[in-house]
Amino acid sequence: MTVSTTENCGEGRREKGEGQNPSSIFLDTTAEDHHIARMAAVALGLTILENAIPSPLPGVKPGLANIVTLIVLARYGWRAAAWVSLLRVVAGSLLFGSFLAPGFFLSLSGAVCSLLVLAFAQHLPSRWFGPVSHSIYAAFAHIAGQMLVVYLWLIPHAGIAYLIPIFAAAALVFGTVNGLIAARFMDNAERDLASEKST
Amino acid sequence: MNSHESIHAAILPHLKSGDWLTLLLGGASVVLLALNLWSGGLADKAIIRSGGKIFREVPLSRDQQIEVPGPLGISVITIEKRKARITSDPSPRQYCVRQGWLQQAGEIAICLPNQVSVELTGSTKKYDSLNY
Numbered sequence: 319m320t321v322s323t324t325e326n327c328g329e330g331r332r333e334k335g336e337g338q339n340p341s342s343i344f345l346d347t348t349a350e351d352h353h354i355a356r357m358a359a360v361a362l363g364l365t366i367l368e369n370a371i372p373s374p375l376p377g378v379k380p381g382l383a384n385i386v387t388l389i390v391l392a393r394y395g396w397r398a399a400a401w402v403s404l405l406r407v408v409a410g411s412l413l414f415g416s417f418l419a420p421g422f423f424l425s426l427s428g429a430v431c432s433l434l435v436l437a438f439a440q441h442l443p444s445r446w447f448g449p450v451s452h453s454i455y456a457a458f459a460h461i462a463g464q465m466l467v468v469y470l471w472l473i474p475h476a477g478i479a480y481l482i483p484i485f486a487a488a489a490l491v492f493g494t495v496n497g498l499i500a501a502r503f504m505d506n507a508e509r510d511l512a513s514e515k516s517t
Numbered sequence: 518m519n520s521h522e523s524i525h526a527a528i529l530p531h532l533k534s535g536d537w538l539t540l541l542l543g544g545a546s547v548v549l550l551a552l553n554l555w556s557g558g559l560a561d562k563a564i565i566r567s568g569g570k571i572f573r574e575v576p577l578s579r580d581q582q583i584e585v586p587g588p589l590g591i592s593v594i595t596i597e598k599r600k601a602r603i604t605s606d607p608s609p610r611q612y613c614v615r616q617g618w619l620q621q622a623g624e625i626a627i628c629l630p631n632q633v634s635v636e637l638t639g640s641t642k643k644y645d646s647l648n649y
Binding site: 442443445446447448449450451454455458477479480482483486487489490493494497498501502505 | 527532534540543550
């Protein structure tokens with residue numbers, strides 16, 4: 319387990335370096351960039367894992383990758399969480415061959431809405447609100463964004479309203495479970511860190 | 518028993534009071550959504566279409582049988598006790614007949630082969646289910 323020591327929330331600049339020869343391009347990457355890439359890779363792994371799980375209804379998915387987003391949000395802030403989430407959506411769609419297909423836009427709209435809501439939810443007083451709350455609000459925002467795209471673009475028929483309660487219930491259940499997993503992971507990690515320090 | 522306790526230990530310490538509030542709000546909104554979106558509303562009119570055109574609009578208050586001609590033959594629509602159904606139809610697979618009674622606004626039975634459909638609407642049309 320590698321613990322990143324970058325505590326700076328500064329700019330993760332990506333500058334194009336001077337190449338030695340014209341055919342090579344160098345990217346100066348910061349430690350934060352590396353960290354975001356690592357986290358996005360973990361999220362991607364969870365996405366692939368999740369795709370192997372059969373779903374009773376198309377669109378009802380646990381959204382395991384969001385556990386990573388929640389942890390990154392709590393530890394490294396919203397900007398890093400947005401990077402991880404959006405990288406996961408784009409890279410995931412490339413892996414599954416659905417880039418720019420309807421499924422990609424559904425993921426994207428869900429992720430963007432979740433991130434927008436998380437931008438507000440992260441400012442909830444942390445004394446009372448933990449990752450579980452963040453997760454539930456994000457999950458509801460996720461289905462809201464997806465249903466909006468489905469309605470405005472894919473199935474412009476009000477009949478899909480009948481599916482909203484099912485999706486909302488799934489969002490509540492999976493949002494709670496994901497939030498609990500994220501909270502448990504972080505609490506355990508903190509405890510380990512504390513015990514490491516005390517010894 | 519032991520596993521039960523460990524589940525509690527796994528969940529409860531990670532829930533703060535605000536999280537419970539969020540859970541409560543989430544649960545309430547799911548229930549409200551289900552009640553609002555699944556209740557449908559009462560229907561009081563049946564719109565019968567044949568070949569895509571409105572054949573007749575009938576109130577559900579009066580029990581009656583209506584014969585609707587289509588390209589395959591006659592579809593019979595029955596209205597009884599504020600409900601409507603397609604009683605018989607010449608279509609080969611009889612999907613619309615097997616759909617049974619329609620009761621709520623927005624419900625629709627369509628016999629595609631015979632191009633006949635019955636749609637129930639309320640006094641306030643929530644949405645147009647055939648044309649958007």
